[in-house]
Amino acid sequence: MKKLIYVILLLTTLITGCSRSSKDENVKSDSNLQEFVIPARKDIFTALEDKGYEDVDFLREIISKKIAKADFDHETIVRIISRPDTLIIDQAWIYLANTEFAITRTASDSTGYIVRVEKSILKGGSIYQVLTDLGMAAGDVGIYAWEMGEYIDATSIDVGDKFSITYFTDDKGDKHFEKFTYQPDKTSIHEFYFAEDRKLKYNLVELPYELIRRIVKGTITEEYSTWDAAMNALDIIPYIRQQANNAMDSQIAFATDARIGDEFEVYIEEKHVNGERQPRGKLLYAKYSGKFTKTKTAYRFSDDDEASAYTGMYTKEAKRLVTDAVRTPLDRMHVTSPFGYRIHPVYGYRRMHTGMDLRGPTGTPVYAVTSGVITKAKNNSNGYGNEVLIKHDNGMITQYAHLSKISTSYGRKVKKGQLIGKVGSTGVSTGPHLHFGVKKHGKWVNPRTNLKMVGANVLKDGRLKTFKKQMSELDAEMAIR
Numbered sequence: 001m002k003k004l005i006y007v008i009l010l011l012t013t014l015i016t017g018c019s020r021s022s023k024d025e026n027v028k029s030d031s032n033l034q035e036f037v038i039p040a041r042k043d044i045f046t047a048l049e050d051k052g053y054e055d056v057d058f059l060r061e062i063i064s065k066k067i068a069k070a071d072f073d074h075e076t077i078v079r080i081i082s083r084p085d086t087l088i089i090d091q092a093w094i095y096l097a098n099t100e101f102a103i104t105r106t107a108s109d110s111t112g113y114i115v116r117v118e119k120s121i122l123k124g125g126s127i128y129q130v131l132t133d134l135g136m137a138a139g140d141v142g143i144y145a146w147e148m149g150e151y152i153d154a155t156s157i158d159v160g161d162k163f164s165i166t167y168f169t170d171d172k173g174d175k176h177f178e179k180f181t182y183q184p185d186k187t188s189i190h191e192f193y194f195a196e197d198r199k200l201k202y203n204l205v206e207l208p209y210e211l212i213r214r215i216v217k218g219t220i221t222e223e224y225s226t227w228d229a230a231m232n233a234l235d236i237i238p239y240i241r242q243q244a245n246n247a248m249d250s251q252i253a254f255a256t257d258a259r260i261g262d263e264f265e266v267y268i269e270e271k272h273v274n275g276e277r278q279p280r281g282k283l284l285y286a287k288y289s290g291k292f293t294k295t296k297t298a299y300r301f302s303d304d305d306e307a308s309a310y311t312g313m314y315t316k317e318a319k320r321l322v323t324d325a326v327r328t329p330l331d332r333m334h335v336t337s338p339f340g341y342r343i344h345p346v347y348g349y350r351r352m353h354t355g356m357d358l359r360g361p362t363g364t365p366v367y368a369v370t371s372g373v374i375t376k377a378k379n380n381s382n383g384y385g386n387e388v389l390i391k392h393d394n395g396m397i398t399q400y401a402h403l404s405k406i407s408t409s410y411g412r413k414v415k416k417g418q419l420i421g422k423v424g425s426t427g428v429s430t431g432p433h434l435h436f437g438v439k440k441h442g443k444w445v446n447p448r449t450n451l452k453m454v455g456a457n458v459l460k461d462g463r464l465k466t467f468k469k470q471m472s473e474l475d476a477e478m479a480i481r
Helices: 002-016 044-050 057-062 065-070 127-133 138-149 227-233 238-249 461-479
Strands: 028-030 033-038 076-082 089-095 099-105 113-120 162-169 175-185 188-194 200-206 210-219 263-273 276-290 294-301 312-314 335-337 340-343 350-353 355-359 365-367 372-378 386-391 397-403 419-422 433-440 443-445
Touching: 044 057, 044 076, 057 089, 057 099, 057 113, 057 162, 127 138, 127 162, 127 340, 138 175, 138 188, 138 200, 138 335, 138 340, 175 276, 210 227, 227 238, 227 263, 238 263, 238 276, 238 294, 238 312, 263 461, 276 461, 294 461, 350 355, 386 419, 397 419
Parallel strands: none
Antiparallel strands: 028 033, 033 076, 076 089, 089 099, 099 113, 113 162, 162 175, 175 188, 188 200, 210 263, 263 276, 276 294, 294 312, 335 355, 340 350, 355 433, 365 419, 372 386, 386 397, 397 433, 433 443
16 A cells, blocks of 8 residues: 555656646646636635535645634635546645645545645744644644754744645545645755654755855945845845844944945855855955944854854854853754744643753753853742743843753852753653743743853864854955956
């Protein structure tokens, strides 16, 4: 049965790769293939029944009312292959505005189907939303979303990103999920295969791409009177412009000191796939010069680990270019589960996640993000396990939970960057991680948007030596361009 399913799935994929139909209202018929467009604000299932298709109910099970309703204001493209001399559906491709379905009957005498769905993340959406909309049980959603977070930084998922999932339904209509993929750009695909005991097998597919580095020089003019506008006019993508703005905002008071005639230079790295530039890239170096701003520079430091909290922009003196930054609670900042509503991986229902979960093996050092007084350092069986709370001078409280070890005590004063414990999995937890929370004015808030966090304000020791080497290499590269 498995071999048959995979053969049919391969054929489905090959056919799906064909170009879509042109968007006209008339039905086109070629053998048993029909292609047509369902107008906006018309129910998909009623439209199919009006065309005489006899077994539309199974589509209602696959395409949930929630998904159909979300795209109700847009037209839908449909391609259907029916059985010879009948209107019984064997294969269907349904292209909604934000979701695409490729559906194939597993056998001529079966009521089971292989389904491949591609769905975009909408504003306010998440992995939890995608899996729930596709009919996965809530308890499974919580577990699988948590496991995916071990490989994908949850904060990197953005509106418009596409997910695809493959499953088959048996003759009873039960869904059996097989594969889930996430493609953040055209250079990589994250593949997850559903295994037994609610486990996932992970595979990263890296696609060919070209890295292009270039120097861009410009001047602030009457027409482009801000640095961001001038960079935009020189075709620097928003993702890199934001890095440049962040690097210089901590050195220059642009509102009062920038002037027409100021000059700038940036050295950037972009990814290209088949000649097409991708939406993300890196700022490697920046320089801004003006009569009142003087000359300010910034160099990129790249640590060994891609998720390292030390990677970022620094001055020549190795000072981090972030204003009013606190320390990160871990040296490596990989978010497995962000702040906000989620389906809890243990309880299996939707509830508010009042902090963010950071990936880390048991025993990883945990640091105070800034100075304060310990107001809690114990396990009181509230689900957080071994927990440390720190009250800071501005009244803010930070929380560090599920620790394997507490390295401080109640009432003790701690400094920024001081060791307070070790990562663990105590309390209600699915595995080793740090739950990090921030409370302001009595309410839990998003740590990502309420704190600027860096690994260190100044690089030291081995990282400082590496930074000086990287600076020299960048200077040498720019000198010959």
